[in-house]
Amino acid sequence: MKTANQPLLSLKGITKRFGALTAVNGVDLDVCPGEIVVIIGPSGSGKSTLLRSVNFLEEIEEGSITFEGNEIGYVKSKHGRRHLDAPAKICELRSEIGMVFQHFNLFPHMTVLGNVMEGPLTVQKKSPEAAREIALDMLAKVGLSDKRDVYPATLSGGQKQRVAIARALAMRPKLMLFDEPTSALDPELIGEVFDTIRSLGKEGMTMIIVTHQMGFAKEMADRVIFMEKGSFVAQGTPEDFFSNQMEHDRIQSFLNRIM
Template identity: 55%
Template sequence: MSDVIAEAREVRKHFGHLEVLKGINLTVKRGEVTCILGPSGSGKSTFLRCFNQLETMDGGYIKIDGQPLGVRINNGVLRKQAEAEIAKSRENIGMVFQGFNLFPHMTVLENICEAPIRVRKEERKTVTARAHELLKRVGLSDKAHSYPVSLSGGQQQRVAIARALAMEPKLMLFDEPTSALDPELVGEVLDVMRDLAKAGMTMIVVTHEIGFAREVGDNLVFMDGGYVIEQGDPREVLSNPQHERTQQFLAKVL
């Protein structure tokens, strides 16, 4: 098994005449935490959404475990996958959004169990046991039968993480998971993410949490204007950025 779990090469994306991603390259090793920083509009979230085909690439490719996303290769020719094939590939990739996106009419337990039962046709008993373990893991064992409206933002985001983990993904994507939270609730979500990193979960995290990137990240990527401007060890990049644009950005946010 290769130590590379995800590979992006020359990924491009445009919306009309606006080119948002201009040839992005990234390699993610198994068990690593890759943090992506950059100003608003730099293409961070769009790039992340390409990893599970929520955005369709206009050029380049992304591979997960050596298999290209959204396309298949026939006799050396790339062909777009059918929607059913794309949906199948998404099963191995968990994603946590800025908003919590929980189903308001379902309990916490039902939210977590829904995808494994509906998508993978797993037995309810097996999935329910896994869901309770995940709730314990994110510190919400007592909230299994609560509805999202009764939870704080931090609690809802922790449920969203548990829901993504219920599919037992190979890769977890986080799109600014703390940006919608009140400052005092940020820590409880970051603590869960730290525990995931310690357990060896491969993660790509779009974030403005510089402290988290420095402490937990194995690789830091700074994006601006649809390009990767600089990347490397987070401690090194944050303390000694080489590119002028990175220096300007960090001078404002640190």
């Protein structure tokens, strides 16, 4: 049984290299249940790679991922070389961790309802009726019940992203990862996506959010992390972070540039 203060997710020494480039360099991170962690930092600092590593979309070279107290995702072969767990196991793990992408990646050949139903239907092998029920619930949650029968091509960017969130939620994940969820949106559409994320936070969803929206970080985050060159440079509460108390030149110059 997990205790109240046991982290939901615990990353230890996560290292990911692309050839000579070390994208993520020995990152440690504990995320408690219900916590909202916002990761900021310049482009190429490894934020997205870290997030993708948690969902096994990137295979890490070193480090461990512990989820609900169990180390997951990697096994050692007979020769002592570590590699990704069996595909079936990875799929099972992924279905417990929802992910939302910068470019939505909705399935264009399925209706909005079809997109949201797809996980319960195909992965969880639920009946079409049950999957439909779940999908309708999730669409109601993101406020898009009226769009259920249209194809994604007809939606605005903000609506697409909300459908993508509903699609991830339909799997009943314990953790949600947001990879720059508003970076591809027109400014006037960012609000509706953040409203949706905000309401998830109020329901107690554990979330890791990579974003460039400082206002959102300031308002929503339990903890803000500044990442640069593959490492966490600083972290703290939004109050600490944005009140110029963080004595760090790089953060200051980054914040000045972005805000």
